[in-house]
Amino acid sequence: MLLVLGRRLANIVPTMLAVVALVFLLFSVLPGSFISGMNEDGRSTIDPAVMERMRKEMGLDDPLLERFAKYVGNTVMGDLGTSFRTREPVTKMLSGRIWPSLKLVLAAMTFAILVGVTLGFLAALKPGSLIDTASMVGAISGLSLSQFWFGLMLMYLFALKLQWLPSFGYGDGGLRNLILPAIALGVGPMALLARTTRAAVLDVLNADFVRTARSKGMSERLVVKWHVLRNALVLVITIVGLQFGSLMGQAVVVEKLFAWPGVGSLMVDSVFQRDMPTVQGCILMIVLFFLVINTLVDLAYVVIDPRIRYR
Amino acid sequence: MTTPLLKVDDLRIALAGDGITYNAVEGVSFEIGRGEAFGLVGESGCGKSITALSVMGLLRRPLSLGGGRIVLDGEEIQDASAAEMRRLRGKRIAMIFQEPMTALNPLSPVGRQIAEMFVLHQGASWREAMDRAEEALRQVRVPSPERRIRDYPHQLSGGMRQRVMIAIALACGPDLLIADEPTTALDVTVQAEIIDLMAELCAAKGTAILMISHDLGLVANMCNRVAVMYAGRIIESQVADAIFATPSHPYTRGLIDSLPRLGERARHGRQRLTEISGVVPSIQAYPAGCRFNPRCPAVTDICRTIVPEATSLPADGLVRCHHHG
Numbered sequence: 001m002l003l004v005l006g007r008r009l010a011n012i013v014p015t016m017l018a019v020v021a022l023v024f025l026l027f028s029v030l031p032g033s034f035i036s037g038m039n040e041d042g043r044s045t046i047d048p049a050v051m052e053r054m055r056k057e058m059g060l061d062d063p064l065l066e067r068f069a070k071y072v073g074n075t076v077m078g079d080l081g082t083s084f085r086t087r088e089p090v091t092k093m094l095s096g097r098i099w100p101s102l103k104l105v106l107a108a109m110t111f112a113i114l115v116g117v118t119l120g121f122l123a124a125l126k127p128g129s130l131i132d133t134a135s136m137v138g139a140i141s142g143l144s145l146s147q148f149w150f151g152l153m154l155m156y157l158f159a160l161k162l163q164w165l166p167s168f169g170y171g172d173g174g175l176r177n178l179i180l181p182a183i184a185l186g187v188g189p190m191a192l193l194a195r196t197t198r199a200a201v202l203d204v205l206n207a208d209f210v211r212t213a214r215s216k217g218m219s220e221r222l223v224v225k226w227h228v229l230r231n232a233l234v235l236v237i238t239i240v241g242l243q244f245g246s247l248m249g250q251a252v253v254v255e256k257l258f259a260w261p262g263v264g265s266l267m268v269d270s271v272f273q274r275d276m277p278t279v280q281g282c283i284l285m286i287v288l289f290f291l292v293i294n295t296l297v298d299l300a301y302v303v304i305d306p307r308i309r310y311r
Numbered sequence: 312m313t314t315p316l317l318k319v320d321d322l323r324i325a326l327a328g329d330g331i332t333y334n335a336v337e338g339v340s341f342e343i344g345r346g347e348a349f350g351l352v353g354e355s356g357c358g359k360s361i362t363a364l365s366v367m368g369l370l371r372r373p374l375s376l377g378g379g380r381i382v383l384d385g386e387e388i389q390d391a392s393a394a395e396m397r398r399l400r401g402k403r404i405a406m407i408f409q410e411p412m413t414a415l416n417p418l419s420p421v422g423r424q425i426a427e428m429f430v431l432h433q434g435a436s437w438r439e440a441m442d443r444a445e446e447a448l449r450q451v452r453v454p455s456p457e458r459r460i461r462d463y464p465h466q467l468s469g470g471m472r473q474r475v476m477i478a479i480a481l482a483c484g485p486d487l488l489i490a491d492e493p494t495t496a497l498d499v500t501v502q503a504e505i506i507d508l509m510a511e512l513c514a515a516k517g518t519a520i521l522m523i524s525h526d527l528g529l530v531a532n533m534c535n536r537v538a539v540m541y542a543g544r545i546i547e548s549q550v551a552d553a554i555f556a557t558p559s560h561p562y563t564r565g566l567i568d569s570l571p572r573l574g575e576r577a578r579h580g581r582q583r584l585t586e587i588s589g590v591v592p593s594i595q596a597y598p599a600g601c602r603f604n605p606r607c608p609a610v611t612d613i614c615r616t617i618v619p620e621a622t623s624l625p626a627d628g629l630v631r632c633h634h635h636g
Binding site: 207208209211212213214215216217218219222226227230231234304305306307 | 367369396397398399400401402405406408410413414415416417418419427428431432463465476479
């Protein structure tokens with residue numbers, strides 16, 4: 001098991017290298033730079049000589065390949081460069097942002113799993129019932145809602161009208177500040193999970209081995225507990241993994257909306273100022289998170305499904 | 312005659328379609344004595360499997376019991392509650408299904424799936440139940456059962472899986488074993504082993520068998536009596552030997568003629584296997600009168616209008632044909 005884990009983690013390295021290359025090339029072909037951005041409004045009066053010196057310092061004049069090699073080399077050594085904007089090491093800026101982001105994503109996913117999987121299960125066990133119809137209508141709405149609008153509505157209702165929860169900000173990092181952004185972020189995966197779980201459970205309920213279980217004289221409750229649950233879980237966990245992984249990326253909007261000091265909002269700010277090293281660092285962070293979660297999901301399969309054995 | 316173990320009387324199974332209800336099975340009656348092996352034969356879609364499921368109380372929408380009586384050991388069970396049926400299922404009536412690949416839970420060790428029976432019906436603890444599961448595997452002659460109980464279904468061959476299914480079905484010593492095409496999905500060599508094993512274990516425990524198959528040869532070998540179904544009705548039932556010697560319904564004769572037999576073709580100078588022309592009509596388009604009439608070589612006008620009544624044959628046999636004999 002540990003060997004499998006090690007091997008899977010090692011597989012992340014080439015993927016990360018490819019991502020680094022892609023991100024780097026993408027930014028090198030984008031027009032504009034941090035320096036030209038400073039002068040963008042046309043009213044700034046920066047001495048061209050100063051600008052020239054800055055370009056040199058930041059290495060923006062070096063040939064592309066050289067810059068790339070240097071960047072990859074530094075990245076491998078754990079140095080993601082220095083932010084153009086704050087002059088701080090990107091790793092240091094990121095390290096302060098990772099925990100809030102992680103906390104938000106974990107909370108959103110917990111909400112999505114608890115509510116989504118439960119609703120999906122209840123809906124599947126009583127197809128056509130009120131709870132089925134209600135939860136599926138809810139799921140479709142949840143999928144179609146824009147996070148941005150839904151977040152605003154949450155703020156309006158729970159912060160402004162009811163005044164139960166703070167409308168935005170990290171506060172002391174406690175639960176009260178976490179609830180609204182987590183729900184805003186989790187509602188999409190929650191809806192998807194409700195639908196997937198419902199389909200998975202219905203699928204399993206029609207399986208031959210469930211008929212066998214019934215022919216054994218088992219109560220419906222035991223049929224579900226002994227034979228349906230685990231089999232449906234295999235299908236659900238795929239979606240959990242995919243959603244979980246991409247949630248860090250989706251968090252960009254919600255973090256910005258709720259002024260949440262995570263990787264996502266740092267990335268948005270850095271994009272506006274063309275602070276390339278920071279943007280690249282953020283993207284790498286998000287991709288790394290995705291890959292790690294995917295690896296964990298693969299391992300979860302091995303634990304749940306005896307038919308799967310990775311070599 | 313003593314009370315039969317199972318008596319199915321005028322069974323009707325309804326299939327709910329778009330606004331119309333069809334009779335997927337109608338007028339089906341048969342009896343199975345204690346320890347007797349009874350065969351139900353017919354083509355795919357003739358209603359034999361759902362007849363079995365109705366005895367188990369496992370019909371699911373769009374199918375439902377439309378009428379008739381199912382009597383187990385003198386007790387009518389067609390209207391039994393879900394809880395009452397649960398107590399019968401597995402304990403007194405057990406069932407083996409066609410596909411051993413999918414009939415077992417892929418995520419549960421086979422030992423546990425056998426052990427469930429002892430936990431459910433005999434109140435055994437899991438530890439005790441696992442010991443008995445091992446014993447049950449030994450009885451169905453799975454090699455090294457002490458290791459196999461921890462195996463998952465995908466680690467076993469098709470034949471082994473069907474042995475596990477037999478172990479599950481016979482775990483609580485049921486009075487009746489329903490075997491729905493138990494060997495169809497298996498290799499021919501394995502088929503014989505499984506059939507022999509089933510027959511032997513049932514004979515030893517006095518378990519009656521309701522054997523469902525499309526294979527008349529297989530059923531006739533194993534069963535005391537055989538009923539042939541066509542398009543939702545039993546068209547002939549006889550003692551197994553008699554059905555081969557004196558088939559009375561043209562459909563039965565057609566089935567027997569189409570069985571491949573070693574040396575037969577050479578002896579008769581025939582090049583082709585005999586076949587029954589045409590296909591089974593779909594349930595929306597059952598013909599009036601005798602449902603076999605479009606395919607029958609001996610069809611006359613009366614066959615197209617009047618449903619043939621059952622005519623008695625020797626030894627409790629019956630046939631539904633205007634021109635039998």
